[in-house]
Amino acid sequence: MSQTTAQKAEKASETPPPPRASGKKPSQTLTRAVVTVGFILIAALVIFMVTRPPSPDALPVSLGFSFNSFFVWIGGLGPLVQIPVVLVIFGVVVAALLILIEFAPRAGTGYFWLRLVACFLIPFLAFMLLRPYQNAAVYIIAIALISGFLLFWADLRAREGAGYLFQMLLFLSPAIIMVLVGLVYPAILTIIQSFFDKTGKEFVGWENYVWAFTNPQGFWSVINTLIWAIFVPIFATVVGLAYAAFIERARGQRVLKILVFMPFAFAGVSMSIIWKFVYDYRQGEQIGLLNAIIVAFGGEPIRWLDTWPLVNTFCLLFVFVWAQTGFAMVVLAAAMKGVPIEQLEAAQLDGTTAWQRFWNVTVPGIRSSLIVVLTTVTIASLKVYDIVAVMTGGRSNSTVLGFEMVNQQQRYQSYGHSAALAVLIFVFVTPLLVYNIIQLRKQREVR
Amino acid sequence: MTAVEDDRKTTPRFDRAEARRVARNTRRHESEAQKRLSSPLATVLAFAIGILWTIPTLGLLITSFRPGAQSATSGWWTVFTNPDFTLGNYQEALTSGGTALTLGESFLNSLAITIPTTVFALAIAALAAYAFAWMDFKGRGILFVAIFALQIVPIQMALVPLLTFFSRGLEINGVGIFPGLALRDVDHSFATVWIAHTIFAMPLAIFLLHNFIAEIPSEVIEAARVDGAGHGQMFFRIILPLATPAIASFAIFEFIWVWNDLLVATIFAPTSSLPMTQTLNSLTGSWGDKWYLLSAGAFLVLVVPLIVFFALQRFFVRGLMAGATKG
Numbered sequence: 001m002s003q004t005t006a007q008k009a010e011k012a013s014e015t016p017p018p019p020r021a022s023g024k025k026p027s028q029t030l031t032r033a034v035v036t037v038g039f040i041l042i043a044a045l046v047i048f049m050v051t052r053p054p055s056p057d058a059l060p061v062s063l064g065f066s067f068n069s070f071f072v073w074i075g076g077l078g079p080l081v082q083i084p085v086v087l088v089i090f091g092v093v094v095a096a097l098l099i100l101i102e103f104a105p106r107a108g109t110g111y112f113w114l115r116l117v118a119c120f121l122i123p124f125l126a127f128m129l130l131r132p133y134q135n136a137a138v139y140i141i142a143i144a145l146i147s148g149f150l151l152f153w154a155d156l157r158a159r160e161g162a163g164y165l166f167q168m169l170l171f172l173s174p175a176i177i178m179v180l181v182g183l184v185y186p187a188i189l190t191i192i193q194s195f196f197d198k199t200g201k202e203f204v205g206w207e208n209y210v211w212a213f214t215n216p217q218g219f220w221s222v223i224n225t226l227i228w229a230i231f232v233p234i235f236a237t238v239v240g241l242a243y244a245a246f247i248e249r250a251r252g253q254r255v256l257k258i259l260v261f262m263p264f265a266f267a268g269v270s271m272s273i274i275w276k277f278v279y280d281y282r283q284g285e286q287i288g289l290l291n292a293i294i295v296a297f298g299g300e301p302i303r304w305l306d307t308w309p310l311v312n313t314f315c316l317l318f319v320f321v322w323a324q325t326g327f328a329m330v331v332l333a334a335a336m337k338g339v340p341i342e343q344l345e346a347a348q349l350d351g352t353t354a355w356q357r358f359w360n361v362t363v364p365g366i367r368s369s370l371i372v373v374l375t376t377v378t379i380a381s382l383k384v385y386d387i388v389a390v391m392t393g394g395r396s397n398s399t400v401l402g403f404e405m406v407n408q409q410q411r412y413q414s415y416g417h418s419a420a421l422a423v424l425i426f427v428f429v430t431p432l433l434v435y436n437i438i439q440l441r442k443q444r445e446v447r
Numbered sequence: 448m449t450a451v452e453d454d455r456k457t458t459p460r461f462d463r464a465e466a467r468r469v470a471r472n473t474r475r476h477e478s479e480a481q482k483r484l485s486s487p488l489a490t491v492l493a494f495a496i497g498i499l500w501t502i503p504t505l506g507l508l509i510t511s512f513r514p515g516a517q518s519a520t521s522g523w524w525t526v527f528t529n530p531d532f533t534l535g536n537y538q539e540a541l542t543s544g545g546t547a548l549t550l551g552e553s554f555l556n557s558l559a560i561t562i563p564t565t566v567f568a569l570a571i572a573a574l575a576a577y578a579f580a581w582m583d584f585k586g587r588g589i590l591f592v593a594i595f596a597l598q599i600v601p602i603q604m605a606l607v608p609l610l611t612f613f614s615r616g617l618e619i620n621g622v623g624i625f626p627g628l629a630l631r632d633v634d635h636s637f638a639t640v641w642i643a644h645t646i647f648a649m650p651l652a653i654f655l656l657h658n659f660i661a662e663i664p665s666e667v668i669e670a671a672r673v674d675g676a677g678h679g680q681m682f683f684r685i686i687l688p689l690a691t692p693a694i695a696s697f698a699i700f701e702f703i704w705v706w707n708d709l710l711v712a713t714i715f716a717p718t719s720s721l722p723m724t725q726t727l728n729s730l731t732g733s734w735g736d737k738w739y740l741l742s743a744g745a746f747l748v749l750v751v752p753l754i755v756f757f758a759l760q761r762f763f764v765r766g767l768m769a770g771a772t773k774g
Contacts, residue, residue: 074636075637076634082559083558087566090566090567094570100679101678102679103677167678168578171574171575172579172590174571174574175571175649175653176575178645179597179650181646182609182649186606186608189608190604190608239496243497246492246493246496248489259500260500263500265703265707265755265763267706267724269707269724269727269731269748270727270745273507274507274745276741277506285521287519287520287521289522292522322500325500383601385603386709386728405603418607422601422606423604425603426600426601437596
């Protein structure tokens with residue numbers, strides 16, 4: 001045992017530790033040259049393919065199976081049967097990926113062939129699974145072959161050890177492809193679309209944005225969203241902070257925590273129904289709690305969700321506060337546990353009141369958590385959709401950006417307006433997230 | 448391996464009894480300090496807020512067990528003087544469908560959407576997180592920040608283009624690159640919802656799992672590498688078991704998030720594959736003022752997340768903390 005360990009240690013010391021990129025100089029320049037030429041070839045092929053006129057009678061080409069046929073097949077099974085089937089297939093794919101990752105870098109002829117086959121087959125399969133049409137197929141196969149060869153070449157050239165291009169690509173490519181297809185490409189397309197009209201054909205400049213600030217639907221969605229983004233985080237954080245401070249000194253902490261935290265796990269639809277019931281208005285005897293209380297004190301019942309201005313917005317907004325307070329409370333309560341108890345005791349010996357201790361010792365001690373909670377809740381409230389969709393459907397000017405965006409798209413098929421509203425959410429969210437990231441960076445440096 | 452063994456030799460022997468005593472004393476001091484700091488006023492206020500926060504849920508829960516005729520004419524609080532309960536509301540809510548689906552049928556859909564999505568998102572994110580944490584390559588930092596920064600893209604921005612991508616594919620200048628999935632009319636097809644949810648979970652999942660995986664001591668990784676494990680084995684045999692708590696926390700988070708989602712399902716799911724949230728939302732229209740059905744429906748949607756929440760609360764809170772304090 002000790003001998004083999006020693007041998008292995010010896011072997012390990014022979015191979016230089018990472019970074020191992022610096023190899024012999026001539027081979028590296030060669031690698032670079034080949035990779036560059038390959039990329040230029042791929043780019044040329046792509047440009048060539050895209051600039052070809054489309055052939056009108058191109059038939060779809062496939063290997064007999066594709067993502068499409070697979071999904072159609074699995075759709076035919078019952079919902080419950082689909083779960084194990086798709087999980088097993090996914091598991092097999094991931095296992096194949098891991099086996100490739102594991103065995104690809106090993107030296108030896110067998111592994112060499114495995115590598116060679118994999119490098120050509122994987123890109124080829126990937127493209128064929130996407131079922132390209134006939135006229136594109138030739139180019140796509142050529143691109144697949146070249147990129148497969150490039151991968152193989154660069155991998156062979158890479159030094160033994162950590163920096164394997166092939167492995168790295170296998171680890172990263174599923175996530176990166178998904179993010180590119182599902183987030184980067186749509187985001188760019190939405191920004192472009194926001195400058196085009198309803199049908200997406202005619203360029204209209206800033207007209208959609210002008211609409212968003214002048215048309216009542218657009219205007220109120222912007223204003224209400226800002227109201228949400230200002231008041232929800234303030235209310236939720238203040239109540240959450242107060243509650244966290246109270247339960248720190250209360251008995252039955254656990255139960256109390258759960259009571260307030262529970263709504264955070266509720267579905268937006270259920271939350272909305274719970275609160276719609278509280279706000280319920282009707283002729284005769286009131287069954288909604290709020291109106292019943294008003295009537296009990298001799299007042300007139302109010303149509304909460306239809307009373308504009310501000311009343312209905314705040315009624316909706318409070319539902320979100322109700323849900324987010326639990327989140328704020330849990331995070332802040334945990335942060336409070338991190339405030340050194342010696343500091344609190346020292347402050348107490350100095351004769352401070354409980355409030356002074358809280359304000360001067362505890363709050364500065366949890367400052368960074370407070371900022372995280374505030375920004376997180378603000379971002380969440382900028383994106384809110386389901387509460388408005390279920391409770392009012394945007395009537396009586398209670399709409400918000402996140403809802404109006406879907407409404408414009410689904411009800412009016414007005415893609416330009418919808419895109420402009422989505423871009424507005426993006427514009428509001430960005431500075432907050434950037435600030436959040438900068439804060440995190442600072443925190444990490446301190447640590 | 449050698450590194451670990453060396454480590455063990457240099458660390459002083461760990462005295463269990465001593466450690467226990469220290470821990471006991473610490474606890475005692477802390478609880479004493481706690482008592483000194485606690486006040487009855489705080490307890491009262493905490494209870495007040497706690498009850499205020501629970502009343503709306505309680506009200507609807509009680510309504511869901513009251514006969515329809517009663518809950519339509521009298522407030523739920525009258526139940527304390529005039530108790531009368533039934534389970535019939537739940538039965539009716541499960542089976543009385545609107546136009547297309549009943550809540551019972553869409554319960555299965557919800558399961559078929561949520562479980563695979565959670566697994567997909569975690570597996571793909573874990574693979575990427577491992578590469579970001581333990582593989583050296585140029586531009587790693589920039590790529591990682593770029594993925595994290597993608598959280599600024601609100602899903603509202605991605606919905607419509609992604610939907611067109613799924614249904615019509617991608618064509619550049621008339622050349623079909625990707626023909627689209629054309630699954631709108633396929634019965635019980637969840638593919639588009641799975642893919643969409645998985646994509647939207649990516650940035651946060653990669654970030655959180657990376658934070659955890661990067662904190663695994665490098666001695667463990669080095670030892671495995673010296674023993675001849677490749678990246679594939681290392682990921683499967685070392686990283687996955689060690690990262691299980693982090694994966695579990697995020698899994699619960701993702702599960703509840705996907706189960707509760709309404710927006711993604713509204714946009715992407717074909718009519719036969721709608722989850723409970725969307726079915727309940729469309730039923731609110733036809734049920735209108737029938738609170739006995741609405742309340743039962745609302746709680747039927749809540750059951751699964753609540754079970755998960757209570758059973759795995761510790762993990763859930765941990766995942767939340769990782770997300771909130773680190774990102």
